[in-house]
Amino acid sequence: xxxxxxxxxxxxxxxxxxxxxxxxxxxxxxxxxxxxTYVEQNRQVDKKGSVLRGRTQINLFxxxxxxxxxxxxLAGKRLGADVMNMSVSSSSxxxxxxxxxxxxxxxxxxxxxxxxxxxxxxxxxxxxxxVSCSVVNAGDGAHEHxxxxxxxxxxxxxxxxxxxxxxxxxxxxxxxxxxxRSNILxxxxxxxxxxxxxxxxxxPKGIDRxxxxxxxxxxxxxxxxxxxxxxxxxxxxxxxxxxPSQREYFHYFGLDYEKLGHAxxxxxIMHPGPMNRGVEIDSAVADDINRSVIREQxxxxxxxxxxxxxxxxxxxxxxxxx
Amino acid sequence: MSRTAxxxxxxxxxxSGLDVxxxxxxxxxxxxxxxPNLFSDGIPDDAAIVDCRGHILSPGLxxxxxxxxxxxxxxxETLRTASLAAAAGGVTTLIVMPNTHPVIDDVALVDFIERRxxxxxxxxxxPMAALTKGLAGAEMTEIGLLKEAGAVAFTDGDRAVANAQVxxxxxxxxxxxxxxxxxxxxxxxxxTGVMNDSELASRLGLSGIPAIAETIMIERDLRLLETTGxxxxxxxxxxxxxxxxxxxxxxxxxxVTCGVSAAHLALNENDxxxxxxxxxxxxxxxxxxxxxxxxAGLADGTIDIIVSGHNPQDADxxxxxxxxxxxxxxxxxxxxxxxxxLVHNGDVPLTRLLGALxxxxxxxxxxxxxxxxxxxxxxxxxxxxxxxxxxxxxxLRSTSKNTPFEDRxxxxxxxxxxxxxxxxxxxGDGGH
Numbered sequence: 245x246x247x248x249x250x251x252x253x254x255x256x257x258x259x260x261x262x263x264x265x266x267x268x269x270x271x272x273x274x275x276x277x278x279x280x281t282y283v284e285q286n287r288q289v290d291k292k293g294s295v296l297r298g299r300t301q302i303n304l305f306x307x308x309x310x311x312x313x314x315x316x317x318l319a320g321k322r323l324g325a326d327v328m329n330m331s332v333s334s335s336s337x338x339x340x341x342x343x344x345x346x347x348x349x350x351x352x353x354x355x356x357x358x359x360x361x362x363x364x365x366x367x368x369x370x371x372x373x374x375v376s377c378s379v380v381n382a383g384d385g386a387h388e389h390x391x392x393x394x395x396x397x398x399x400x401x402x403x404x405x406x407x408x409x410x411x412x413x414x415x416x417x418x419x420x421x422x423x424x425r426s427n428i429l430x431x432x433x434x435x436x437x438x439x440x441x442x443x444x445x446x447x448p449k450g451i452d453r454x455x456x457x458x459x460x461x462x463x464x465x466x467x468x469x470x471x472x473x474x475x476x477x478x479x480x481x482x483x484x485x486x487x488p489s490q491r492e493y494f495h496y497f498g499l500d501y502e503k504l505g506h507a508x509x510x511x512x513i514m515h516p517g518p519m520n521r522g523v524e525i526d527s528a529v530a531d532d533i534n535r536s537v538i539r540e541q542x543x544x545x546x547x548x549x550x551x552x553x554x555x556x557x558x559x560x561x562x563x564x565x566x
Numbered sequence: 567m568s569r570t571a572x573x574x575x576x577x578x579x580x581x582s583g584l585d586v587x588x589x590x591x592x593x594x595x596x597x598x599x600x601x602p603n604l605f606s607d608g609i610p611d612d613a614a615i616v617d618c619r620g621h622i623l624s625p626g627l628x629x630x631x632x633x634x635x636x637x638x639x640x641x642x643e644t645l646r647t648a649s650l651a652a653a654a655g656g657v658t659t660l661i662v663m664p665n666t667h668p669v670i671d672d673v674a675l676v677d678f679i680e681r682r683x684x685x686x687x688x689x690x691x692x693p694m695a696a697l698t699k700g701l702a703g704a705e706m707t708e709i710g711l712l713k714e715a716g717a718v719a720f721t722d723g724d725r726a727v728a729n730a731q732v733x734x735x736x737x738x739x740x741x742x743x744x745x746x747x748x749x750x751x752x753x754x755x756x757x758t759g760v761m762n763d764s765e766l767a768s769r770l771g772l773s774g775i776p777a778i779a780e781t782i783m784i785e786r787d788l789r790l791l792e793t794t795g796x797x798x799x800x801x802x803x804x805x806x807x808x809x810x811x812x813x814x815x816x817x818x819x820x821x822v823t824c825g826v827s828a829a830h831l832a833l834n835e836n837d838x839x840x841x842x843x844x845x846x847x848x849x850x851x852x853x854x855x856x857x858x859x860x861x862a863g864l865a866d867g868t869i870d871i872i873v874s875g876h877n878p879q880d881a882d883x884x885x886x887x888x889x890x891x892x893x894x895x896x897x898x899x900x901x902x903x904x905x906x907x908l909v910h911n912g913d914v915p916l917t918r919l920l921g922a923l924x925x926x927x928x929x930x931x932x933x934x935x936x937x938x939x940x941x942x943x944x945x946x947x948x949x950x951x952x953x954x955x956x957x958x959x960x961x962l963r964s965t966s967k968n969t970p971f972e973d974r975x976x977x978x979x980x981x982x983x984x985x986x987x988x989x990x991x992x993x994g995d996g997g998h
Contacts, residue, residue: 265769344885364887365771366841385889387771422771449774450765 626658638667741796
């Protein structure tokens with residue numbers, strides 16, 4: 245058997261998932277609906293499905309990642325795919341093999357799905373042009389991280405029953421964050437009101453034209469919010485280059501109960517992980533089972549990635565390609 | 567004594583404003599005579615006749631900013647292949663940058679370029695020498711000796727001379743020799759990005775190079791120039807604010823000139839969408855408002871010259887994610903049509919445009935060419951202004967194919983290029 249047993253109806257009119265940009269609200273809703281079914285499947289004793297049976301999935305990670313890579317690996321395996329993990333360190337780049345060489349080499353092995361993470365914006369799109377299978381962007385530079393936005397949206401929708409009309413604050417290093425960009429696009433497309441809260445040095449140029457409200461004061465920005473989404477701030481950016489110190493950053497932009505008090509009483513706390521406890525988020529807030537949905541995000545991550553793999557595989561040819 | 571008679575030409579001499587129907591006679595590599603009434607007594611029997619059929623006969627183009635790979639990276643471009651591309655593009659003189667391996671910072675290397683140009687090139691080639699040794703930005707080169715050897719100006723090419731003290735002394739010293747300093751105006755610390763700093767950069771997740779990287783450097787250099795005197799030229803400006811700065815400085819009587827690349831006159835940052843690395847150039851392509859300001863600056867004379875900024879990069883240097891790809895685009899063969907688009911659009915008058923490609927660069931560098939005048943070398947280009955064509959990189963003469971104009975429909979082509987009386991390029995029947 246070289247292909248899935250039966251062809252399921254297509255629900256997602258794209259060959260790749262390179263970003264949220266270009267997706268319609270209907271595309272997004274279809275994936276979230278499918279993901280909902282996988283949440284249930286993943287909570288069963290028998291979690292194994294077969295829609296990807298016979299399919300080969302390669303996880304090609306040029307940037308180290310524990311949670312995203314394992315989430316994609318589990319998602320593929322639960323759908324019955326053969327999953328291969330490739331962590332390409334910078335050493336092979338030093339050997340002279342270019343990114344495109346790597347892609348062409350892998351493509352010759354007839355994968356059906358390639359999941360790619362790369363430190364450069366646009367790298368995944370570049371690779372998608374060189375392969376004949378479907379490509380999922382697992383994060384490219386400061387550009388996009390679409391499955392993170394989907395899992396955040398699924399978490400929000402399951403908790404709040406909707407996305408439209410909610411006020412979502414995204415706080416922290418917006419400048420370097422692909423998570424922020426994908427979330428701004430997805431939440432905006434689904435009708436949420438999105439705010440970004442950061443010091444001016446961590447906001448990208450022209451952010452005010454992304455359809456978001458911009459705040460530099462955390463308390464004002466959190467006023468009336470339904471969702472508080474914290475971003476990771478890399479430690480090397482906190483020693484004077486973008487902000488003066490960890491201490492000052494936490495004082496003004498770290499999420500603690502006092503600042504959280506300005507959001508709605510039932511506001512949810514989210515974080516894409518891995519967290520810098522005590523830097524961008526107070527440990528107690530992060531672990532607050534009544535407010536924090538950070539662990540739930542991880543669970544939704546697997547379901548969302550199963551939905552993405554399933555949806556893309558439905559568009560793959562079911563006959564042998566020569 | 568070989569003679570060529572160009573008949574039925576539209577003689578355009580931007581320097582004098584001449585634009586008339588007429589004829590031109592080339593003898594012994596020089597322009598012998600020209601005018602509407604030339605040959606009224608008949609064409610000399612021994613002259614080869616080129617019927618221009620009403621097309622423009624202009625001084626050959628002079629391109630003041632060409633990077634090649636010779637010496638050191640001949641797989642990207644040699645002086646010969648650059649000259650072939652130049653001839654095909656109507657360029658009769660090209661000025662090569664010192665950014666080679668080794669760097670052109672020594673008299674022997676200027677001699678090398680001149681000898682290789684003479685032995686292998688089919689157009690005039692002159693080098694700019696490095697302003698600082700090894701392009702390191704620290705110690706000035708032997709400006710006097712290099713100038714005597716034939717260096718037409720001094721520049722660190724695509725590197726800025728960032729140290730204000732170095733630039734101050736170089737300006738002061740070079741001024742004594744009447745040597746021209748050409749600056750790549752960019753503050754290095756502000757230029758660590760890969761494209762224009764803009765909303766689009768933010769959306770693409772690419773780091774930006776703000777316009778102030780350029781304007782701060784120009785403003786600094788102009789302050790230095792006020793105190794040192796000398797001649798200072800900004801190699802390529804890219805933004806509206808720079809046009810304004812130059813305009814104001816000229817108004818204050820400073821001896822400052824500047825250039826712009828044809829790519830910056832024709833393209834803007836939106837062309838980068840989809841992470842197209844062939845549009846990654848330095849300085850970066852900026853907004854449409856900036857492009858329009860550059861066109862206006864060219865039209866009103868604030869911008870003196872148009873350059874190609876020809877910078878050949880092989881496929882391996884460009885087939886990378888945008889941030890990792892090399893800067894640079896070729897441009898010798900598209901210089902003319904990309905520039906002529908401004909005439910077709912009605913943005914810049916023809917003589918003004920051709921002036922920025924002929925006598926203006928000649929005057930800037932002190933070259934005895936760039937005009938239709940008796941006694942000057944017969945460096946000529948016959949231009950079909952309206953000829954439409956599609957740029958196909960495979961057909962371009964450059965060894966490297968990194969053109970940002972790939973698959974573009976353009977208008978205007980060099981039908982025939984003559985360098986020192988020798989025909990070096992004919993397109994189609996090239997007039998006949």
